[in-house]
Amino acid sequence: MRLDLAGKVVLVTGAASGIGLACVRALLAEGALVGAVDRSPVPELGGDCLAARADVTDEASVAAAVEAVTGRFGGLDVAVGCAGISGPVGTQLAATSAEAFGAVLAVNVTGQFLLVKHAAPWLTAAGGAVVLLASDSAFTSAPGMAPYCASKGAVVALTRALSVDLPGVRVNCVCPSVVDTPMARTDLGTALDSPAFPVQAPEDVASQVLFLASARSRTINGQAVLADFGVSARSGFPA
Ligand SMILES: NC(=O)c1ccc[n+]([C@@H]2O[C@H](COP(=O)([O-])OP(=O)(O)OC[C@H]3O[C@@H](n4cnc5c(N)ncnc54)[C@H](O)[C@@H]3O)[C@@H](O)[C@H]2O)c1
Known part of the structure; x- marks a missing residue:
């Protein structure tokens, strides 16, 4: 399948x-x-890549990153929001502070809002697209x-609200189950070495993101694409 993303300007947060x-x-x-945005240093990747440092919870910082990317490439076709933290995973509810709860929402929710808010004028001009990283944790928990x-x-x-707020811009999110990344390694440790559950690769998720970023998915808008090997489709019925 031809994605026709050559020459498109794409800003990715959480790019490091x-x-x-x-x-x-x-x-x-x-x-x-590609505008590769992160609060941490982005590795040298070559190609048409501009690395920019930004904290997605800081509005001025996000605005500056969007300005840097659009200034370098002359516009913006797609915004991809990957920056995220898992927070106090495994901590019992009684031991979870309001501060820790708020910190997770600040990065994972406010950070996505700020990205789209500042990218929106450019995306609207381009008839562009947004792809946000949600998770299967939107639907299931441990x-x-x-x-x-x-x-x-x-x-x-x-995602659904933004798809309504931004006519002409498609806004979708992906909801992967466990992905073998530094975040998952920190949370799950050696359980990822011989997992008793299906694990996907970052490249699997990237394929989903690129499809949703491309015009090949032009009829898909306001959707959450759940990619969990079908695990959540199975009933608890013992058969
Ligand atoms: N790994 C998984 O199992 C999994 C599953 C479903 C969804 N996700 C989601 O995918 C996204 C990427 O996760 P990952 O597994 O690649 O994690 P990761 O920790 O490998 O990468 C996350 C990146 O986000 C950056 N980041 C964090 N806070 C930031 C901030 N305030 N400002 C700017 N950058 C910031 C980090 O520096 C890091 O480079 C996250 O939104 C995560 O919730 C991950």
């Missing part, structure tokens, strides 16, 4: 690691012009995941 980094690599391989699940459920609702 994991899924965001895989998206940047995949986009560069397609010939896209003990000690309330802040993260709340944040990802909010990203799904935010």
Whole structure:
């Protein structure tokens, strides 16, 4: 399938690691012009890639990153929001502080809102697209995941609202199950080495993101694409 992303300008947050980094690599391989934004340093990737430092929870910082990318490439066709944190995963509810809860929402929800807010004028001019990273945690949970699940459920609702707010711009999100990234390695440790559950690669998610970023998905808008190997489709009925 031809994605026709060559020459498209794409800004990716969370570009220094994991899924965001895989998206940047995949986009560069397609010939896209990429603004790679992260609060941490982005590796040198070559190609038409501009690295910019920004904290997605800081509005001025996000605005400056959008300005840097549009200034370099002359516009913006697609925004991809991968920046995220898992927060106090595994912590019991009684031990979860309001501060820790709020910190997760600040990055995972407010950060996505700020990205789209500042990218929107450019995306509207281009008839562009947004792809946000939600998670299967928007729909399912494990003990000690309330802040993260709340944040990802909010990203799904935010996606639908933004698709209504931005005529002419498609806004979708992807909801992967566990992906082998530094985030998952920190949270799950050696359970990822011989997993008793299906694990996907960052490149699997990047493929979904690129499809939703491309005009090949032009009829898909306001949707949450759940990619979990079908695990959540199975009933608890014992048969
Ligand atoms: N790994 C998984 O199992 C999994 C599953 C579903 C969804 N996700 C989501 O995918 C996205 C990427 O996760 P990942 O697994 O690649 O994690 P990761 O930790 O490997 O990468 C996340 C990146 O986001 C950046 N970041 C964090 N806070 C930031 C901030 N305030 N400003 C700017 N950058 C910031 C980090 O520096 C890092 O480079 C996240 O939104 C995550 O919730 C991950």
